[in-house]
Amino acid sequence: MVIARPIEGKHRTIKNRINIALFALFLVLPFIRINGHPFLLLDIPQRTFHVFGLTIWPQELYFLHVILLTLGFMLLFFTALFGRIWCGYACPQTIFTEAYNWVGKLVAGNSYGKPTMKKSHWARVIPAWVLLSFLFSFAFVAYFVRYEFMLGHLAAGNIFAFEDTYRPAAWFIFLMASTGTAFFNMVYFRENLCKYACPYGRFQAALIDRHSPIVMYDVERGEQRRQKGQKVGEHAGDCIDCHLCVQVCPTGIDIRDGLQIGCLSCGLCVDACNSVLQKFDKPTLIDYSTIAESETHKVDRQSRPYFRPRTAVYGAVVGALIVVFTALLVLRTPIYASIQRDAELRNRKVADSYQNGYELHLGNMSYTDLRVNVAVKGDGPFEIISRPGTIELDPSQHKELRLIVAYKAEKAPLRPREIQFLITSADDPSMQHVVESKFTFPIE
Ligand code: SF4
Ligand code: SF4
Structure with a gap:
């Protein structure tokens, strides 16, 4: 540790x-x-x-x-x-x-x-x-x-x-x-x-490029560092080999050995080297720099190119995701609904109408009470005959309803029909959730 x-x-x-x-x-x-x-x-x-x-x-x-x-x-x-x-x-x-x-x-x-x-x-x-x-x-x-x-x-x-x-x-x-x-x-x-x-x-090596700041040691100026037995000033480079940059490092690495996985880019070794070399009126040997700057031996924060293909692509994706999230939020209705065919009442003919049964699962996804009406829509004379009325749901409450839908006609069409259930807020008609199902006819 x-x-x-x-x-x-x-x-x-x-x-x-x-x-x-x-x-x-x-x-x-x-x-x-x-x-x-x-x-x-x-x-x-x-x-x-x-x-x-x-x-x-x-x-x-x-x-x-x-x-x-x-x-x-x-x-x-x-x-x-x-x-x-x-x-x-x-x-x-x-x-x-x-x-x-x-x-x-x-x-x-x-x-x-x-x-x-x-x-x-x-x-x-x-x-x-x-x-x-x-x-x-x-x-x-x-x-x-x-x-x-x-x-x-x-x-x-x-x-x-x-x-x-x-x-x-x-x-x-x-x-x-x-x-x-x-x-x-x-x-x-x-x-x-x-x-x-x-x-x-x-x-990290794959995530950064030539212009991303990383913590670097200035080898050119720092080496040849002070060797054992040498006094400060007797060595060619500016590094006095005090080891303070290693002692303050939370992962215990020596940044003078180059960029390593263990470097968290926390900058504490920059503070350490700064505090040591200040005493000798010299600038720090360790600093946030980029690979491009290290080639010219000049740290120039002002002219770093922040707008680059990599940052532009990542920025655009972040922007697009924020737009998608906002759109989902705006289009969201707090009504949950799912529909299933009623296994006990698949389809039947009663007098002058055909009937199908459904199980409607409703949920209130808001923190306030919700009142909804259910209606059916499709290509033909469809009608809900089980009359559920206005359904009241407490916050977070779920309810299951059994619905019977009738197709009022003497003769059945040749194929099943697509139908839609419209679940609409009784207090705000613009708040609506639509679920789809099929209406089938018995073989005659
Ligand atoms: S930046 Fe932080 S983690 Fe990296 S070498 Fe310096 S002190 Fe250690
Ligand atoms: S703190 Fe600076 S002077 Fe001291 S060992 Fe590290 S790089 Fe060299």
């Missing part, structure tokens, strides 16, 4: 601000309720997804697909534009590492992470990390299971799936597994996740 040495500087300050803001967001989001409804909850037990005030039902998972696709392409877009900043500034692994280090320092004081740190300090840090892992996991699980439900059950000491069994409930198993995984990750795995397990790090 690498515990990086603290360092002050411009990038440290930016990183602190972003990390604190995102961390607060992670902790707060699953607990926000608006008019009693979750702001963000992927409610797996109820199979409904509340995303930023929008409730997505299992039938509307395409909303979730568009959101995930948009986030994925945004990651590609920002990587091409600004390099791997996601890893250094916004990745949960980075943010949690900062939080564990902060708690470690709070509990153990200035000796935290140093080789001289006493065992008695570790004995205080470890229980604090266990508690932190539990709190994080509670917030994490609250994205999937209502926190009110978990708190109520934990307070009552009821962690079982059913009253008369001792089998733990799925949410409790999930909570405990998450606590164990978070603890193991931070105590043992940590930087190895970025170096060996994260797929994004492995793709």
Whole structure:
């Protein structure tokens, strides 16, 4: 486990601000309720997804697909534009590492992470990390299971799936597994996740181009670095080989060896080198630079070409996905409906009409009461004769109706007919959902 040495500087300050803001967001989001409804909850037990005030039902998972696709392409877009900043500034692994280090320092004081740190300090840090892992996991699980439900059950000491069994409930198993995984990750795995397990790090070479900023060491100016036994100033290059850039690195790599999978682009080594070389009136040897700039040995942030084929394509895809999402949102009606043929009443002839039976499944996908009327439309004299009237649905309520549709004619047509069921809001006729089915005739 690498515990990086603290360092002050411009990038440290930016990183602190972003990390604190995102961390607060992670902790707060699953607990926000608006008019009693979750702001963000992927409610797996109820199979409904509340995303930023929008409730997505299992039938509307395409909303979730568009959101995930948009986030994925945004990651590609920002990587091409600004390099791997996601890893250094916004990745949960980075943010949690900062939080564990902060708690470690709070509990153990200035000796935290140093080789001289006493065992008695570790004995205080470890229980604090266990508690932190539990709190994080509670917030994490609250994205999937209502926190009110978990708190109520934990307070009552009821962690079982059913009253008369001792089998733990799925949410409790999930909570405990998450606590164990978070603890193991931070105590043992940590930087190895970025170096060996994260797929994004492995793709980074394919995601960036000659103009994407990456953290680079200026070999030309830095080498020949100070060798063992040499005094500062006796070497040809500017690097005094102080190793501060390695000690502050959260993954423990030496950026002087070139770009590596383990580099999170956090910029802390830039702060480190800056703080060292400032004393010698020299600029930092490590900085955010691009491959194109490294060829000319000149960092020029002002004239970096941000508009390039790669960024234009990724940007266009992100834009298109946002348009698709907006269109889906505008066209969405909160009426859910699906229709099936009634197996018990397929088709029959009664007096001067032909009749088919249907099962209509209705749902209210809004947070307010809904009143709907059902009508039938098709090529012929179709009519609903079971008279369902105005159907009232409470928020999130589902109902099933059996409908009988008649084709009022003496003689049946040769082929089955397509029919449509129009489910229209009684209060807002512009709100309508249409489902299609077939009307068949008995063989005469
Ligand atoms: S090499 Fe520098 S930029 Fe890369 S992870 Fe280490 S400290 Fe951060
Ligand atoms: S911090 Fe700068 S001077 Fe010190 S070892 Fe790293 S590159 Fe060399």
